[in-house]
Amino acid sequence: MTSLDDISKMFHIEFEKLDKLINSITPQSELSIHEIIELYYQIINMTSMIAMLKQQVDSNYPKSLIGKISETEKIISKKFNLDIHPQIMTKLVNSIHDTTVNLQSSDSTQKSKDDVENEAKRYEELRQKMSTQEFVEQYDKGLSYD
């Protein structure tokens, strides 16, 4: 059996990871696909942990853990859901639009092999952005059910 101390320790470690990720983001941040996935993964991870811990909470729970749970909930509901998440959605939509327009306006005649293959990489990036957008939209739908 995992002790309450172990659970508390694990929660604090996961909180530190989330806090570091959130604090590194500014309105000017241009997050890579990898960074976006990592951030949402940590949000979902912590949300699940909180849901599980709250089902079991009793008077034996350390006060520091209860305080950390509350602090994490505030960070997720205020800072992430109301600020960072909409910012990521908007940037993804704009980026997909710009890349699409750019690829469509590209002259399709007289391209060298290298030109075609470099352009194919941009199409691959576009597909990755679109997949990420779908994932982020799924998160957003989840929020509207809360």
Added chain:
Amino acid sequence: MIEELAKNLVNLKQEFTKVYVGTSHIQEVIPIHKSKMFPIDENHLQLLHHFAKNNPIYYNFYEQKILEIPCIVYEGDINKYWLNSIQYGSSHAPFSPTWIMSAYVSMLFAKDFGFLEIIDIGSGDGRIAYCAKILNLESYSIEIDEMLVNLQKPLSTILNFHPHCSDAVQFDYSLLNLQKPVFFIGGLAQMGGIELATGILKKISLILKNVGWVFAGTYSLKYNSDPKNNAGWGTFMDEHNLKHIQSILLPTVWTFHESDATPYIFTQANE
């Protein structure tokens, strides 16, 4: 003999994936000459190469021996067709073709089973209908995406495979005066193929009985399997009383990086 040809083509593809060092979006091979592994009419082979060399989706080609068979490797890119199809929501599934050699082999089967006309649904660049024409079968390609139909038009000047820009579910098949047709549905059951096939089957059943159907399937774990199997089409076949004739594996662009080839399920309406 055709089964052997199909197996040899799958082996050729498997070897090609090992030796291919390029970075193109799509790639495929066609043997240059008739051989023991590929006992194909030389004129037919020339027409297959002619299709590839005149098709703007391919931007590069070169000779390479694969399994000791001299072949031409064709490198291409279909990204702009993908972007067009998803942007306008015009199609059930984005354009991703079967190999030209696979189109030819599947037409050999269709001819061997006694079908007289080929109707390729969601025909992309028209390669299946083109290959049918090589074998003197009457052929029609139905494609909803105008950009792809415009790609087919110059290719249909080599052999006229009758490109039609239309929604296959709305198309009036009675105009074609079909006698014993086979319909090719290239989209996977799990990617809109069922809806497409259902719509066409309902229309066709009003005008013809003795109809063949060929479905592209998958055994990939990425997709939900069908409880009645047949590569995703089993339940559909049962519901519409379609008799299984043959399943055959052939290489396609979308399985290039996978160890499995694409199963094509040949069926016929039960009398």
